[in-house]
Amino acid sequence: MRIIFCALLLSAFSSVQSSAAPQVITDIAPVHGLVSRVMTGVGSPSLIVPPGVSAHYFSLSPSKTKTLSQANVVFWVGSSLTPWLQKPIENIARNAESVALLPLSGELLLPVQTTHSHGHSHQHFDSHKQFDPHAWLDPEIASRWLNTIAETLATLDPQNASGYRVNAKAGQAEIERTFAVLSDKLSTIKTKPFAAYHDAYQYLERRFELKFIGSLKDSDAAPLSARRLAELRETLSEYPEVCVLTEPQYPPKLVEVLSNKGNVRLGIIDPLGSNIPNGPNFYTQLLDEIGRNLISCF
Numbered sequence: 001m002r003i004i005f006c007a008l009l010l011s012a013f014s015s016v017q018s019s020a021a022p023q024v025i026t027d028i029a030p031v032h033g034l035v036s037r038v039m040t041g042v043g044s045p046s047l048i049v050p051p052g053v054s055a056h057y058f059s060l061s062p063s064k065t066k067t068l069s070q071a072n073v074v075f076w077v078g079s080s081l082t083p084w085l086q087k088p089i090e091n092i093a094r095n096a097e098s099v100a101l102l103p104l105s106g107e108l109l110l111p112v113q114t115t116h117s118h119g120h121s122h123q124h125f126d127s128h129k130q131f132d133p134h135a136w137l138d139p140e141i142a143s144r145w146l147n148t149i150a151e152t153l154a155t156l157d158p159q160n161a162s163g164y165r166v167n168a169k170a171g172q173a174e175i176e177r178t179f180a181v182l183s184d185k186l187s188t189i190k191t192k193p194f195a196a197y198h199d200a201y202q203y204l205e206r207r208f209e210l211k212f213i214g215s216l217k218d219s220d221a222a223p224l225s226a227r228r229l230a231e232l233r234e235t236l237s238e239y240p241e242v243c244v245l246t247e248p249q250y251p252p253k254l255v256e257v258l259s260n261k262g263n264v265r266l267g268i269i270d271p272l273g274s275n276i277p278n279g280p281n282f283y284t285q286l287l288d289e290i291g292r293n294l295i296s297c298f
C-alpha cells in the first residue's frame with residue numbers, strides 16, 4: 001500500500017517537474033512568499049518591489065518592465081497599496097491575467113481608518129469605499145489568498161493543478177500552526193499600547209487582539225504634520241509605558257521626535273519583511289519576526 005502511494009507521489013512529482021511553469025509576477029515580498037509556496041516544485045514567481053523599499057512609492061525599472069511584459073499572470077494586493085502599478089499592468093502586462101487579491105478578501109476586509117482633527121480615530125465607509133490594503137498582516141486573509149492563487153494557477157496551468165492545490169493546503173496548515181504558536185505568545189502583551197509610523201496594523205491588531213493607539217501618519221500618502229505629532233505625543237503621555245515602532249522603509253522620524261520621553265520604548269516593525277529571504281517559507285517567517293519584535297519591545 002505504502003509503496004503504491006509513494007510511486008503515485010513520485011509520478012505526480014515528476015509530472016509537476018516536467019512541464020513549463022507559467023511566468024508569474026508578484027508585487028510585494030509577502031505576496032511573493034505566498035505565491036512561491038503554491039508554486040513549490042513547479043517554478044518560482046518574480047518580485048517587483050525589492051526588499052527595503054516602501055510599496056507605496058516605487059517606480060518600475062526597465063528590467064522589471066520587461067519581466068512584466070512577459071507575464072502570464074500578475075498577483076498583487078491592489079491599486080490602493082501600489083497605485084503606480086495599475087497602468088503598467090494594464091499597458092505592459094497586456095496578455096497577463098491581473099489578480100488583485102485585496103478585493104477577494106471578502107468580509108475580512110477593513111475600511112481605511114481616519115483620524116479627524118478632534119483627535120480620535122474611527123473607521124468609515126465613505127463614498128469611495130477605500131479598504132486598508134495592509135491585509136496580508138491577517139494570517140486568515142493570507143490563507144484565503146493561497147486558495148485564490150492556487151485556483152488561478154490551476155486554471156492557467158491545468159497540468160500542475162493538483163500540485164498547486166496540494167501546496168496551498170500545506171501552506172495553509174503551516175500558517176495555522178504559526179498563528180497558534182504566535183497568538184499564544186502575543187497574549188502576554190495584549191493590553192500593552194503600541195504606536196507606529198504609519199497606520200498599517202489594524203489587521204494585525206484585530207487578529208492578535210493587540211492594542212494600537214496611534215500613528216504619526218494616517219495614510220501612506222499623508223504628509224507629516226506638526227499637529228499630528230503633537231496629538232500623538234499627547235496620546236503617548238497618557239500611558240505609563242508605551243511601545244513606538246519604527247519601520248525600516250521610512251525615515252526614523254518617530255525615533256528622533258518621541259524618544260526623549262521616559263515612558264516610550266522603541267521597537268521596530270517591518271510589515272514587508274525586508275531581511276527575510278524570499279521563498280516559500282517567507283510568510284510564516286514574517287509572522288514570526290513581527291511577533292518577536294512586538295514582544296521584545298516590552
Ligand SMILES: [Zn+2]
Pocket residue numbers: 056134198200220
Ligand atoms: Zn503601508
